[in-house]
Every structure is written in structure tokens, then in C-alpha cells.
Amino acid sequence: MNVLFQTRKDYLSNVAGDSVIIQNLRKNLINLGVKVDIYHDNRINLSKYDIVHIFNTIRVHESYQFMKHVKKHNKRIVLTPIYWDLRKYFKGTLQLEKIASWNRNEKKRKFLFDHCDIYLPHCMGEAKLIMKNYNTPSKYTIIPYGVDESFLMGKKYYLKKKYGIDDYILCVGRINHQKNQFNLIKALLKEKIPLVLVGTVNDKNYLKECLKMRKEKLFLLDHVKISELNSIYKGAKVHVLPSWIEYPGLANLEAGMAGCNVVTTKIGSTKEVFGEYIRYCNPYDFESIYKETMEAFETDKNNLFKDFIMENYIWMKIAKKVKEVYFSIIE
Known part of the structure; x- marks a missing residue:
């Protein structure tokens, strides 16, 4: 079977969740005997190609062009939406100009959903949003996102040996408004526990605002390799992702796989995906971020979340489900 993945052209230079999904899914499908370009x-x-698999309906323009081209050639189409309705997030964070842009592109999103053979939401919450907003006749199968087993393999004292940082709170994610590092720093401003931020700086002005608070023992690590990230997770007591919205946040899976206690936003698909294995905070509320983070920091680690991830969210298991979808639409 020959499959073509189509995605935004900067998926490697501007790494985000879709980049991680695409690369891991491709690697595991190839290991299952599927040829993937x-x-x-x-x-x-x-x-x-037997199938064209298109990714991402948030950044919709490129996906829309892919879909139009594929329809002309009468190929089977699978769509991984990586979708959430971001208008509430834009309104709540006063990014009002983005609401107009979002609304302008809604017809393109509906075109994508209406013309695929099947779409693959990562949870029922995403599926319900798509059905509500686009009333599409296309069928769907829920396929969750996964995590690589390499996140089991980190070395606990990596940051202690390299920078002298120990017993730290960790936040992994692009440095930008959506990930809400500003409120995390502000919530922990008076704590002397090291706070380590790991991620590419997408918004330099946002970073400047974060650094203006001059929190003691704040560390920013950019351009971290996966092999290093495994160990950075392993050494953290707690991983916090207090984003304005997550669906559901791949860093949460990585951190859980490495054995961290995890705190994340309550907004988005997080509760459906992670259940009672982690703690949830209100990203608008400094007290909520502080309370959940400190309680997680003071709680002994256990393997419950890691075992849950191993059972449900390993990439090889996800790839097998996707391969089954491919054969179902060809047959």
C-alpha cells in the first residue's frame, strides 16, 4: 500500500503538535509495511498512491489546496483534523482579529470534512464539535494521538549534572501566548523551586513579557533534542501545561510516560483523554495554577498514569488502527 501524507510546508522548521503526530505515525506505519511519503x-x-492522508484543519489554506487537487484525481482521502473551535480561546484572550480570520475560513474547513472519505478525530469531544459546526455527512473513526516509548528511557539527573538544576517544575511547549507560560511564571513568582521552560520561541515579544517578571530560578532551554528531552522529563517532579486550550497536549503524554506528575489546563479535550490520572487547573486563575502545581509537586510519583498511557496511547497501537482504516476505505 502506498500512502501520501500532505501537510504544511514548514512542519519541520516550525515544529508543533502536528509535526510530532506526522513523523511518529509515518515511522510506525512504515514498520507495519505501509509505504508513506x-x-x-x-x-x-x-x-x-492508494490513499492521500491530509493533516490539520486549523491552518486550513494548505489543506484546502491539497483536498481540491486530490478530488480531481479521484483518490481515497483520510483527514486527521487536529481540530478544536478556537473562537472562545481568541475571545477570552482578546485576540479579536483572529476571530474574523477564523470565520473567513469556515467554508474551507467544511469543504475538507465534506469531501474526505473518513476523518479521524482524536476523541469524542472533537468529533462532536466537528458534527455540530459542519454538519458533515462524512464518516469518522476516533483515533487518539500517541507517544513514543523512548520517553521511558531518560536519565533522571541530566539537568543536575549539566546545569545544577534539581527538584524542578517543568513546562514543555512552544513559547507563545496559547501555552500560557506568563501566568505560570506569575503564579510561581514567590516560589524558589526551579521552573524550567523547554520549547521553541514562537513569539519573542511574549518571551520578553515573561522575562520581565524576573522570577528567581527561571530557566529557558531552546532547541532541545529528543534524547535530551527524555531525560529532562525524567528529572522533573511535575510537568505543568496551563495552556488557554489543549487538545489534548502531546507534552502531557510525554511527561506522563516519563513518570512525571502532570498538571494541565481544564479547557479542551484534556479531561476526556487523561481522565483522573492528572490534575487540572484554570488557566485564567493564578491561585488554581499555583494550588494544583504545588500539590502535584508535593505528591509522590507513581506509575498509574504511565501504565494508562502504555495501555492506550503508544504510537504502534495507534498506527495499527490507522492501517485498519486505510484497508477499510480501499475495500
Whole structure:
């Protein structure tokens, strides 16, 4: 079977959740005997492909161009939406100009959902939002996102040996408004526990605002390798992702796999995906962020969340489900 993945052209240079999903899914599908190419050209010759798998309906323009091209050539189409309705987030964080842009692109999103053979929401909450907002006749199968087993393999004292940082709180995610590092720093401003931020700086002005607070023992690590990240997770007592919205936050899975206590936002699909294995905070409320983070910090680690992830969210298990979907729409 030959499959073509189509996604935004900067998925490697501007790494985000879709980048991680695409690379891990491709690797594991190849291990299952599926031939998978990745291209961002919307005019590519499709003759050798049995299926075209399109990713991302948030950044919709490129996906829309892919879909139009594929429909002309009558190929089977799988869509991984990586979707959530972000308008409440934009309104709540006063990014009002983005609401207008979102609304302008709604017809393109509906075109994607209406013209795929099947779409793959990561949970029922995402599926219900898509059905509510687009009333699409296309069928769907819930396929969750996964995590690589390599996150089991970190070395606990990596940051202690390299920088002298020990017993720290960790936040992994792009440095930008959505991830809400500003409120996390502010909530922990008076604590002397080291706070380690790991992630690419997407918004330099936002970073400047974060650094203006001059929190004691605040560390920013940029361009971290996966092999290093495994160990950074392993050494953290708690991982906090207090984003304005997550669906559901791949860093939460990585941290849980490494054995961290985990705190994340209550907004988005987090509670459906992670259940009672982690703590949830209100990203608007400094007291909520502080309370949940400190309670997690003071709680002994256990393997309950890790075992739950191993049972449900390993990439090889996810890839097997996707392969089954591929065969179902070809047959």
C-alpha cells in the first residue's frame, strides 16, 4: 500500500503538535509495511498512491489546496483534523482579529470534512464539535494521538549534572501566548523551586513579557533534542501545561510516560483523554495554577498514569488502527 501524507510546508522548521503526530505515525506505519511519503506540493502526481492522508484543519489554506487537487484525481482521502473551535480561546484572550480570520475560513474547513472519505478525530469531544459546526455527512473513526516509548528511557539527573538544576517544575511547549507560560511564571513568582521552560520561541515579544517578571530560578532551554528531552522529563517532579486550550497536549503524554506528575489546563479535550490520572487547573486563575502545581509537586510519583498511557496511547497501537482504516476505505 502506498500512502501520501500532505501537510504544511514548514512542519519541520516550525515544529508543533502536528509535526510530532506526522513523523511518529509515518515511522510506525512504515514498520507495519505501509509505504508513506510526505509532500507539501499541492500539484504532486498522485498516480502511484492508494490513499492521500491530509493533516490539520486549523491552518486550513494548505489543506484546502491539497483536498481540491486530490478530488480531481479521484483518490481515497483520510483527514486527521487536529481540530478544536478556537473562537472562545481568541475571545477570552482578546485576540479579536483572529476571530474574523477564523470565520473567513469556515467554508474551507467544511469543504475538507465534506469531501474526505473518513476523518479521524482524536476523541469524542472533537468529533462532536466537528458534527455540530459542519454538519458533515462524512464518516469518522476516533483515533487518539500517541507517544513514543523512548520517553521511558531518560536519565533522571541530566539537568543536575549539566546545569545544577534539581527538584524542578517543568513546562514543555512552544513559547507563545496559547501555552500560557506568563501566568505560570506569575503564579510561581514567590516560589524558589526551579521552573524550567523547554520549547521553541514562537513569539519573542511574549518571551520578553515573561522575562520581565524576573522570577528567581527561571530557566529557558531552546532547541532541545529528543534524547535530551527524555531525560529532562525524567528529572522533573511535575510537568505543568496551563495552556488557554489543549487538545489534548502531546507534552502531557510525554511527561506522563516519563513518570512525571502532570498538571494541565481544564479547557479542551484534556479531561476526556487523561481522565483522573492528572490534575487540572484554570488557566485564567493564578491561585488554581499555583494550588494544583504545588500539590502535584508535593505528591509522590507513581506509575498509574504511565501504565494508562502504555495501555492506550503508544504510537504502534495507534498506527495499527490507522492501517485498519486505510484497508477499510480501499475495500
